[in-house]
Amino acid sequence: MKDHAISWFEIPTEDLDRAQKFYEAIFEIQMIPMEFPGFQMRLFPISNPETGIGGALVKTSPGFYIPSESQGPLIYLNANPDVEIVLSRVENAGGKVTVPKTLISEEHGSMGVFIDSEGNRIAVHSIPQ
Numbered sequence: 001m002k003d004h005a006i007s008w009f010e011i012p013t014e015d016l017d018r019a020q021k022f023y024e025a026i027f028e029i030q031m032i033p034m035e036f037p038g039f040q041m042r043l044f045p046i047s048n049p050e051t052g053i054g055g056a057l058v059k060t061s062p063g064f065y066i067p068s069e070s071q072g073p074l075i076y077l078n079a080n081p082d083v084e085i086v087l088s089r090v091e092n093a094g095g096k097v098t099v100p101k102t103l104i105s106e107e108h109g110s111m112g113v114f115i116d117s118e119g120n121r122i123a124v125h126s127i128p129q
Contacts, residue, residue, distance in 0.1 A: 009055035009075050012065030013118045016040055018094070019057045022117035025093035026086050027077075031057070044077075067119040069098075076111065079124035083110045086124050090114045099123075 013019035020031050020042045031042040040059040046052035055075075058065055066072075079086040084101045091097065098121070099113035109127040116122050 004053050006053050006075075008053070010041075010058045010065070011055070011075070011116070011118075011120055011122065012060050012067045013057050014060055014067060015118065016042060016057060016059045019116065019118050022093045022095060023057065026089040026095070027079075028089075069115045069119050069121045074113075074121060074123050076123040076125040079112075079126045081126060081129055083112045083124050083126045087112045087114065093117065 011019070023029070023042075023044070024031055029045055032045060034041045034043055034056070039061075041056040043054065043056045046054050060066065082101075087097050087101060094117040096115045097112065098115055099111070101110050101112045103110050104125075106128060109125060111123055111125045113121060113123045
C-alpha cells in the first residue's frame with residue numbers, strides 16, 4: 001500500500017443509465033463508458049490513472065454485484081471542497097441523504113452518507129481547506 005489503501009472500486013447498478021445520470025448530477029462530472037461483451041461499466045474520471053484512484057459503476061450480474069444500503073463495504077468518494085455541495089444535489093438526482101454533513105474533526109474534515117439511485121449506501125468525504 002504504497003500511496004493509497006484503495007486502488008479501484010466498483011458500485012453495482014441495476015440501471016446503468018439511471019446511475020450514471022445520478023452520479024453525473026451530484027458530482028457535476030461526465031462519466032466514461034466502457035463496455036465489453038456481457039460487461040458494462042461507467043468510469044469515474046480521474047486526471048492520472050497511474051497515480052489516481054479509479055472506480056466505476058458496474059451493471060449487476062447475478063450473484064456477483066448486489067446493490068445494498070446496509071450490507072457490504074462502505075466507500076467514501078471525494079467531495080472536496082465541501083461535502084455539503086454534493087449532499088445538496090442528492091435528493092434532486094433521485095437519492096436520499098441518510099447522514100448529513102458531519103464534522104469528523106478539524107484535522108480530518110467532514111463526511112456524509114447517502115443512498116444512491118440504485119439503493120447503495122455511499123459516503124462522501126472532504127478534507128479541511
